[in-house]
């Protein structure tokens with residue numbers, strides 16, 4: 001284990017409905033005759049870090065894109081902060097989008113823009129602020145994610161992989177969202193860089209009251225910072241619960257993922 005396993009766990013198992021900030025119910029998504037998600041349901045609770053796992057190609061990114069309204073679903077309902085996204089007016093949708101921050105897989109920064117300009121992209125899209133104020137706000141975000149001030153003027157090609165992830169996180173936080181969606185945020189990072197990033201996410205959750213939805217293949221992250229884990233398989237959520245629930249599960253994929261050879265080493269390290 002590369003980091004402190006005692007990082008505060010916020011969401012409790014006894015959370016009631018008022019704690020649910022995102023409710024996706026009976027979601028079916030397909031592309032022509034390929035049904036990727038079928039009658040999938042998942043709730044996300046306020047202030048939790050939810051780890052979302054599943055085999056490669058299972059549909060984790062498709063669900064993320066569907067929740068964000070980027071991929072069309074065939075059926076089901078998605079309520080975010082109680083608002084049914086299908087019934088939202090244009091203004092309500094825009095206000096909602098401002099409360100959601102996204103870090104797409106591979107960071108996806110604009111290569112022709114500096115870090116500061118990248119962080120300002122959502123600000124330009126949603127806010128009408130004088131340039132000086134935007135510069136100050138963007139710089140605050142750069143510092144918030146632990147990047148040095150001089151990184152703000154650099155282009156993505158001048159940054160390390162870990163710095164790119166942090167810059168992308170700064171952009172996801174640009175509008176002070178309530179929920180951040182992270183699509184494999186630690187992929188491509190070495191274990192120390194990944195552990196530092198996890199620690200940063202946990203710290204931001206604690207200090208900003210963020211809710212975090214994290215698609216990940218990183219067992220360290222799942223053990224160290226996730227309050228709850230949901231497993232995607234057979235086109236739906238197979239099981240959701242704490243890491244202890246995952247370790248106790250006899251579902252074959254869950255068992256081999258969490259109690260396979262690699263996982264056992266992490267578990268042993270985590271438990272001293």
Ligand SMILES: Nc1ncnc2c1ncn2[C@@H]1O[C@H](COP(=O)(O)OP(=O)(O)OP(=O)(O)O)[C@@H](O)[C@H]1O
Nearest residue numbers: 031034036054055056057058059060061062063217
């Ligand atoms: N725009 C699209 N058009 C057609 N099929 C798609 C589209 N987007 C995704 N798919 C299909 O949906 C399935 C799930 O893909 P998805 O990217 O969500 O998997 P994933 O669980 O995120 O995988 P990974 O862990 O490898 O990132 C795949 O079969 C993929 O080919």
